[in-house]
Structures are given as C-alpha cells and as structure tokens.
Amino acid sequence: MQTAGIRSTGAYIPMLRLSLGAISGGRKASGGSGERAIAYFDEDAATMAVAAATACLEGIDRSQVDALYFASTSYPYREKQGAALIAKALDLRREVVTADFADSTRAATVALRAAVDAVRAGSARNALVVAADCRPAPPRSPLERNFGDAAAALLVGTEEVAAVFEEQVFLAEEIIDVWRTEWDRFVRSWEERFVVERGYSENVLQAIRALLEKTGARPQDFSKLVAYAPDARSLAGVARAAQFDPKTQVQDPLFGRLGNCGAAFAPILLVAALEQARSGERFLWANYGDGADALVVHTTEAVQRLAKRRGVQWHLARRRELADYDRYLNYRALYPSDGDRRGGQGVSATVHYRDRNEDIAFHGQRCRRCGTEQFPFQRVCFQCFARDDFEEIRLADRQGKVMSFTFDYFAGSPDPPLIVTTIEVEGGARVYLQMTDAVPEEVKLDLPVEFTFRKIHEYGGTPNYFWKCTPVRSIGW
Amino acid sequence: MNPEAIRDKVAIVGMGCCKFGENWDKAPEDMIVEAAFEAYEDAGIDEPQKQIEAVFCGAVYPSKGTAEVADALKLFGRPVSMVQNYCATGTDALRFGVFAIACGMYDTVMVVGFDKPKDRGVSGPSAVTTGVRGLPMTPAGWFALCAARYFETYGASREDLAKIAVKNHHNGTLAPKSMIKKEITVQDVLQAPIISWPFGLYDCCAQSDGAAVAILTRRELAKSFRDDYVLIRAITIALGPNPQSDPSFDFLRWKPTIYAAQDAYRQAGIANPAKEIHVAQVHDCFTLTELLTYEDLGFAEKGSAKEHIAAGTFELGGELPVNTDGGLKSFGHPTGATGIRMLYENYKQVQGKAGPRQVKNATVALSHNLGGAPQTCGIAIVTMP
Numbered sequence: 023m024q025t026a027g028i029r030s031t032g033a034y035i036p037m038l039r040l041s042l043g044a045i046s047g048g049r050k051a052s053g054g055s056g057e058r059a060i061a062y063f064d065e066d067a068a069t070m071a072v073a074a075a076t077a078c079l080e081g082i083d084r085s086q087v088d089a090l091y092f093a094s095t096s097y098p099y100r101e102k103q104g105a106a107l108i109a110k111a112l113d114l115r116r117e118v119v120t121a122d123f124a125d126s127t128r129a130a131t132v133a134l135r136a137a138v139d140a141v142r143a144g145s146a147r148n149a150l151v152v153a154a155d156c157r158p159a160p161p162r163s164p165l166e167r168n169f170g171d172a173a174a175a176l177l178v179g180t181e182e183v184a185a186v187f188e189e190q191v192f193l194a195e196e197i198i199d200v201w202r203t204e205w206d207r208f209v210r211s212w213e214e215r216f217v218v219e220r221g222y223s224e225n226v227l228q229a230i231r232a233l234l235e236k237t238g239a240r241p242q243d244f245s246k247l248v249a250y251a252p253d254a255r256s257l258a259g260v261a262r263a264a265q266f267d268p269k270t271q272v273q274d275p276l277f278g279r280l281g282n283c284g285a286a287f288a289p290i291l292l293v294a295a296l297e298q299a300r301s302g303e304r305f306l307w308a309n310y311g312d313g314a315d316a317l318v319v320h321t322t323e324a325v326q327r328l329a330k331r332r333g334v335q336w337h338l339a340r341r342r343e344l345a346d347y348d349r350y351l352n353y354r355a356l357y358p359s360d361g362d363r364r365g366g367q368g369v370s371a372t373v374h375y376r377d378r379n380e381d382i383a384f385h386g387q388r389c390r391r392c393g394t395e396q397f398p399f400q401r402v403c404f405q406c407f408a409r410d411d412f413e414e415i416r417l418a419d420r421q422g423k424v425m426s427f428t429f430d431y432f433a434g435s436p437d438p439p440l441i442v443t444t445i446e447v448e449g450g451a452r453v454y455l456q457m458t459d460a461v462p463e464e465v466k467l468d469l470p471v472e473f474t475f476r477k478i479h480e481y482g483g484t485p486n487y488f489w490k491c492t493p494v495r496s497i498g499w
Numbered sequence: 500m501n502p503e504a505i506r507d508k509v510a511i512v513g514m515g516c517c518k519f520g521e522n523w524d525k526a527p528e529d530m531i532v533e534a535a536f537e538a539y540e541d542a543g544i545d546e547p548q549k550q551i552e553a554v555f556c557g558a559v560y561p562s563k564g565t566a567e568v569a570d571a572l573k574l575f576g577r578p579v580s581m582v583q584n585y586c587a588t589g590t591d592a593l594r595f596g597v598f599a600i601a602c603g604m605y606d607t608v609m610v611v612g613f614d615k616p617k618d619r620g621v622s623g624p625s626a627v628t629t630g631v632r633g634l635p636m637t638p639a640g641w642f643a644l645c646a647a648r649y650f651e652t653y654g655a656s657r658e659d660l661a662k663i664a665v666k667n668h669h670n671g672t673l674a675p676k677s678m679i680k681k682e683i684t685v686q687d688v689l690q691a692p693i694i695s696w697p698f699g700l701y702d703c704c705a706q707s708d709g710a711a712v713a714i715l716t717r718r719e720l721a722k723s724f725r726d727d728y729v730l731i732r733a734i735t736i737a738l739g740p741n742p743q744s745d746p747s748f749d750f751l752r753w754k755p756t757i758y759a760a761q762d763a764y765r766q767a768g769i770a771n772p773a774k775e776i777h778v779a780q781v782h783d784c785f786t787l788t789e790l791l792t793y794e795d796l797g798f799a800e801k802g803s804a805k806e807h808i809a810a811g812t813f814e815l816g817g818e819l820p821v822n823t824d825g826g827l828k829s830f831g832h833p834t835g836a837t838g839i840r841m842l843y844e845n846y847k848q849v850q851g852k853a854g855p856r857q858v859k860n861a862t863v864a865l866s867h868n869l870g871g872a873p874q875t876c877g878i879a880i881v882t883m884p
Contacts, residue, residue, distance in 0.1 A: 369630050369631050370630065373630050373631070374630075374631055377630070377631065377632070380632070381631045381632060394746055395746065396744065396746055397744060398632065398744065404740060404744075404745060404746050404747070405746065405747070425648070425748075425750060426644040426645065426646075426647055426648055426750045427644075427647055428639075428640050428643035428644060428646065428647075428695045428696050428697075429693065429695065429696040430636070430637055430639065430640040430643075430694075430695040430696075431692070431693055431694055431695065432637045432639060432640075432694050432695055433636060433637050433640060433695075439693070439695075439696070440640075442636065442640050442644075442695075444644055444742070444743055444748075444750070450746050451746065452743065452744050452745060452746055452748065453743075453744070454632075454743035454744065462696070466647075467647050467648055467651055478631055478632070486631045487631070488631050488632055
C-alpha cells in the first residue's frame with residue numbers, strides 16, 4: 023500500500039463581495055456582520071472548479087493525473103457530468119477517470135476518500151479532487167447571508183506529499199435538514215435549532231469522538247480542528263464539546279469574509295490551514311452533510327511549499343465590494359428585466375462538439391512551416407498559406423496583452439458595459455475575448471492579462487463556457 | 500487580370516432612390532417599386548418588361564429574396580439573382596450588373612439594392628450570438644476596435660470623430676431623400692450616451708429602410724437613353740482577414756479598404772486619389788470608419804486625418820467633399836441599399852444635378868462600403884464620359 027497524501031492544493035474565491043447588510047436591506051438581521059463572496063455573473067461551480075484546479079496543478083505534469091472527482095451541490099446540469107467538462111478545460115488526458123460527487127455538502131471528503139483509496143490501491147498515480155459551490159439561496163433570506171461562493175482543489179498522490187491522511191471515520195445519516203429538490207429554485211432548510219442540534223452538532227461530534235477513540239489521540243494532540251460549520255457559533259459549540267479550545271484550536275471558518283461555501287467549505291478551510299501549517303502538525307478535519315466524517319491530516323516538510331501560491335489568503339485579500347444588491351440579483355437572473363438571457367435557441371451542440379478543443383481546452387495552433395501562432399483553428403495558415411500543417415498549442419496557461427478594446431453598452435451584458443478586447447497571447451496568437459473581473463477605468467492598451475474559464479452566455483438555458491481575459495493581479499495585491 | 504476589362508464600357512442611364520427612413524407604412528415591395536419607377540422615368544424606359552433583360556439584387560435581410568423584386572416589378576421570364584456581401588452588398592450587386600453588360604450578353608440590366616431592417620423589431624443592429632465563441636457583440640463593438648490604438652498612435656480623439664458626425668448631419672439636411680435632417684453640434688455628439696466606446700449615439704449611423712435602383716446599359720447604347728449618362732470606370736470587392744484573429748493586424752487601418760482601393764485605382768488608372776477623385780461617398784457606419792477611410796483610400800496620409808478634419812478638407816466646399824448627401828449618418832443603413840444609394844448621389848454629382856450639395860466640376864466620384872467584422876470592402880468609381 024502506497025502512502026497517499028496531498029501533493030498540492032488550490033483555492034478560488036471570486037473577486038466580488040456583498041455586504042451582509044446589503045442583503046438584509048439595512049434591516050437588523052441575525053448571523054453576524056461582514057460580507058460574503060459572490061460569484062460574478064459569468065461564474066458557476068464548474069468555472070470556479072477550473073480556477074481552483076488550475077492553481078492546484080501549477081507545476082504538476084498533467085499527464086500524471088489519472089482521476090478527477092468533482093464535488094458540488096450546485097453544478098448547473100442535472101444530467102451531464104461536470105468532471106468531464108472540468109477535465110477538458112484542464113487539458114487532462116483522455117483516459118482520466120471522471121466522476122461527480124454531488125448532492126451533499128459532504129461530497130468533497132467522500133470524493134477525497136475515493137481518491138485516496140484509488141491512489142493507495144495503485145489504480146491512479148494522482149487523483150484530483152475539486153470542490154465548488156455557488157448555491158442558490160432565496161433573495162434576502164438568512165441562507166443568502168450565510169452562503170459564500172468558492173472552490174478548492176486537492177491533488178492526492180504519493181510523491182512530494184505535503185500532508186498524509188492517517189485515520190478516518192465516515193458516518194451516514196438520514197435527515198431532512200438542508201435540501202433542494204429538482205423543483206426547488208433555492209436551497210431550503212428546516213428550522214435552524216433542529217438543523218444545528220440534531221443534524222450538524224450531533225453527527226460531527228459522533229464522528230470526532232469515534233476518530234479519537236479509534237486513534238487513541240486526545241484533542242490536545244491536534245493543532246487545529248478544521249471543520250465545516252453552518253455558522254461560527256455552532257462550530258465553537260462543537261469544538262467546546264469535543265474539548266478543543268475554540269479560541270486557539272479551531273481553524274477560522276471565515277464567516278463574515280467568505281461564507282458557507284457548501285461542498286467547497288471543508289476543503290477550502292483545510293487548504294487555508296495547510297497554507298499556514300508547519301511540518302509535523304496534525305489537523306482534525308471534519309465535514310458534515312447527510313452524515314459526518316472526521317480525518318486525521320498530518321503535515322510533512324513539503325507543506326511549506328503550499329504557502330507560496332495564490333491560495334485562500336491571497337483570494338481573501340483580492341476583493342472588490344459590490345454595493346448594489348439589485349446588481350447581484352441581476353447576476354443571478356433574479357431581477358426582473360426585459361431580456362431573458364437564458365432564452366433563445368442556444369448554441370448548436372454539434373458546433374460545440376467540433377470546437378471543444380478551442381472553446382473548452384483553449385487550444386490555438388502553431389504553423390509547422392512558418393511558426394505563426396493563431397486562433398481559432400485554421401486549415402490554411404494566415405501567414406504562409408500552408409495547408410493543414412499545424413500543431414495544437416495550449417493558450418490557457420499563458421499571459422497576453424491588450425491589443426485593442428471597447429466598452430460595449432449595447433451588447434446586453436448583465437453588468438454593462440461589456441469589455442471587449444482583442445488579445446495578443448504570448449507567442450502571437452490573437453483572440454477576441456471579453457474581459458472579466460475588471461472595470462473600464464483599468465483597461466488600457468498593452469495591459470497584461472491572463473485567462474479564466476467562464477460562462478460566455480446562457481442562451482438556450484445552458485451554461486455556454488469559453489475563456490475570458492482578466493488583468494494579471496500580482497501575488498502581493 | 501485585365502484592369503481595363505470594364506473601364507468605361509458600362510453606362511448608368513437611370514437611377515432611383517426611395518425616401519429612406521423608418522418606413523412603417525411601406526413593405527419592401529413598396530420601396531422597390533418607388534425606386535425602380537423613378538429609375539425607369541429617369542432612363543426614359545416605358546416598357547421595362549421588354550427593356551430590362553436581367554436583374555441583379557442585393558439585400559442582407561430579404562424576407563423572400565429574388566421573388567420580392569420580381570413580384571413587385573412583375574419582371575418575369577428573365578434572370579433575377581441576388582448577392583450578399585455584408586455592407587458591400589449593393590456595390591457587389593452593381594458589380595455583377597456591370598459584368599453582365601460588359602461581357603456582351605445583355606444590353607440593359609437593372610440593379611436593385613434594398614433592405615427593411617425596421618420590420619425586425621429592434622432599433623439598432625441586433626446583438627448577434629452565433630456560437631459559444633460568438634460573444635454578444637455589436638457592429639459598434641467591432642468597428643470600435645481600432646479606436647484606442649489609433650488615438651494613442653496619432654493623437655486623435657472623440658472630438659475629431661464628432662466633427663465628422665456634425666458634417667454629415669449638415670449635409671443630410673440638404674438631401675431630399677435622407678432620413679435625418681437635423682443639425683447637431685460637437686457638444687451634442689460628445690454628450691450623447693455611449694454605445695460602444697468611443698462611439699456615442701451620434702457616432703453611430705441609424706437603422707433605416709430603403710431601396711435604390713440603377714439601370715445599366717452598354718456605352719454605345721447610352722446615348723439612346725440620355726445625353727448625360729455616367730460611366731463606370733472601376734468596380735471591385737476585396738476581403739481582408741478577420742481583424743479579431745489576424746496575427747499581423749496593427750489596429751490602425753482597415754485592410755479591406757486598402758486592398759480594394761489598390762484594385763480600384765489600378766482599374767481606373769488613378770495615381771493620386773486625393774487629386775483625381777472629386778467627390779466621395781464613404782462608409783460612415785461609425786465616425787471612426789469614415790476617418791480611417793480617408794487614410795485607407797489615400798485621401799490623406801496615414802495619421803493626418805484629424806488635420807484634414809480641422810481644415811475642412813472633406814466638407815462641402817472643401818478640397819474633396821465626402822458624404823455630400825449626409826452618408827449613412829443621415830440616410831441610415833439598410834444594408835443592401837446603401838451602396839446603390841451612394842451611387843445615386845455620385846450619379847447626381849457627376850451629372851451636376853446635386854442641387855445645394857453640388858460639388859463644382861465633380862467629374863470623378865467614388866463610393867465605398869466596408870462591412871462584416873469588418874472584412875469586406877466594395878468600391879465603385881464613376882465618371883462623366
């Protein structure tokens with residue numbers, strides 16, 4: 023049996039924050055103050071998953087990834103796999119085993135267990151677990167104040183392992199506490215006291231106690247409890263009951279800064295803990311949703327590599343406040359407007375199929391005769407007119423610069439104006455792209471940009487994905 | 500290629516143009532009939548069913564296509580065909596008519612350009628979304644893509660563009676068939692809401708309905724129709740690469756215009772267009788399009804357009820008046836009709852019948868369309884015999 027553990031981590035938090043006060047419309051409401059992260063109108067669970075996974079795979083040979091497990095309760099399709107889409111956007115090899123772990127906030131730890139089992143058994147060299155959620159909550163509801171949108175990724179492998187999993191307890195439970203049926207537009211929940219007492223606290227405590235019993239460890243053997251929480255107070259209650267010091271021994275659940283990000287919540291808190299961890303620390307990592315689980319995570323010397331990346335802290339610092347609640351509603355297509363951006367016929371599935379290397383994997387091509395790089399795919403070279411003599415190149419990891427731009431107020435964006443650019447990608451290919459996570463004031467000629475996987479539009483009621491550009495944000499920003 | 504193959508061989512002997520505008524009470528057929536019967540009368544054609552031997556149509560949004568024209572005019576039992584080439588559609592239809600005469604197959608043909616976009620329920624060109632990569636995009640957004648880099652390189656600004664709109668609005672007040680007859684000021688242009696930066700409302704041409712018709716014949720037969728016929732000296736279409744993916748594009752010009760101008764001037768034997776062309780109708784779908792066209796057609800050195808704008812070179816009474824009838828700005832842009840509408844103005848100018856818009860001694864006139872991303876350009880040059 024191989025020693026399987028976390029080789030790499032990735033996190034993604036969208037740039038925008040909405041203050042909890044804006045959600046309650048200035049009325050006094052329970053659940054604390056601060057803000058939550060909100061996905062932009064062109065983001066969803068799949069796009070955020072691609073962003074977190076891309077960060078996680080930085081410096082990793084993608085051909086060595088044999089499995090991709092996607093954990094989410096809010097991936098837009100009811101039927102049609104998210105993991106396969108994400109694998110395509112990440113340019114993983116065709117033989118990658120893909121699966122969606124869905125329907126529960128606990129999906130990510132279950133996916134992680136499957137990944138660890140696969141690596142230990144030798145059926146996968148590396149398995150990528152990526153969790154993302156953008157859960158729909160009723161406007162101005164307590165759930166809307168509670169939730170946050172985010173994604174986290176963990177690469178499980180046997181080399182350069184930064185943390186190993188030592189023991190684990192998984193418990194299943196049948197309970198109707200938080201749910202969303204096929205016909206529900208928003209997440210629903212039973213009364214809060216029941217949800218916390220009989221759902222969350224009871225199950226998580228049972229899992230923690232079972233783990234302590236199984237391992238013979240005591241709470242003081244752990245540097246931190248890293249746990250999913252419906253709210254900060256309930257987490258403190260569980261910590262106290264399990265004899266962890268709520269002040270010093272609990273990973274900050276980020277309420278008031280991020281929010282409860284569903285299936286991505288437990289993993290993003292672990293990523294945050296690992297970013298600041300030293301070698302030899304033990305975390306008790308607990309998750310909840312239709313049961314509970316608890317795992318021992320033990321860091322190695324390699325954990326210090328994880329601090330030097332765009333992780334949770336970087337994303338928390340990269341923020342822009344959205345002051346206008348109506349605009350947020352419009353992002354979610356919840357604001358009455360004259361245009362139905364999910365209407366119409368939508369894109370042709372056959373065109374999407376033919377163009378998937380360009381549109382989803384963001385491949386361009388390089389002419390083998392003259393070296394000119396171009397996008398989209400051509401049969402005849404723009405420069406030397408050679409026929410069918412190209413190699414595919416991956417553009418997504420490169421940077422580019424703004425060749426030209428306009429701000430289009432007429433194009434029907436949910437957040438006008440639409441910033442339209444022509445980008446020269448490093449190497450010379452030109453791509454006509456929207457810019458996202460940016461305001462007109464910062465757009466200028468030759469501005470360095472990077473690429474991000476987004477929804478380009480939703481005509482026909484389906485999320486239609488393509489890449490956009492966004493200004494390069496420095497690590498220190 | 501033989502650049503002289505059609506030079507001065509084909510004559511325009513009659514033209515018609517309906518009133519352009521939001522023609523709510525007119526069907527495409529109504530506009531076609533109005534333009535065609537004006538052209539019949541102008542050419543002295545009493546029996547079109549006998550005299551018109553073939554019809555070449557251009558329309559981008561036809562509801563039926565060639566039958567719209569054949570049914571409206573009862574021109575049956577002869578070829579009626581239709582071409583589409585973005586905003587150069589009308590000019591391309593004319594080109595096929597010219598070839599049909601020049602090759603000797605027909606004596607007299609008719610060219611019909613028309614479009615009825617105002618029946619579609621949108622006030623501007625619709626934002627088209629064709630595929631996943633086909634982002635919601637607008638013509639204003641496409642044509643704006645040269646603005647930032649041109650402004651930075653040559654120091655031009657929105658004020659320079661505004662002066663073009665002011666000029667064309669003024670000229671439009673003098674054209675009987677224009678849609679918009681309203682003087683505007685530079686301040687009006689600069690203060691209007693932005694459509695797609697740097698274009699505000701007045702930097703964009705309007706949408707309108709319209710139809711225009713030309714009747715062509717062999718030069719040798721032209722005298723039998725009228726004394727003041729007008730000759731086609733050159734006509735061409737050229738395409739350029741998609742500026743959004745062309746790896747060598749510099750965003751300072753529109754390549755299709757440069758390509759088409761090269762060919763048109765070769766056909767016409769023109770070495771110094773700024774001196775040898777006396778009046779021009781150019782594609783002012785957006786003000787920047789007209790500015791770049793001054794340079795791309797060789798009316799001004801690259802980068803010097805703003806000095807010429809300031810000096811009034813292209814105003815009525817300037818050295819080379821451009822868009823003497825008010826252009827797309829004043830007529831709107833029923834795509835298929837526009838090229839023929841421009842020809843109508845040049846025909847009147849060369850004949851000396853342009854009324855208050857008349858350019859003195861205008862014997863060589865150029866019309867220009869630019870369309871698509873933009874990727875296609877059409878140019879026609881007409882002269883006095």
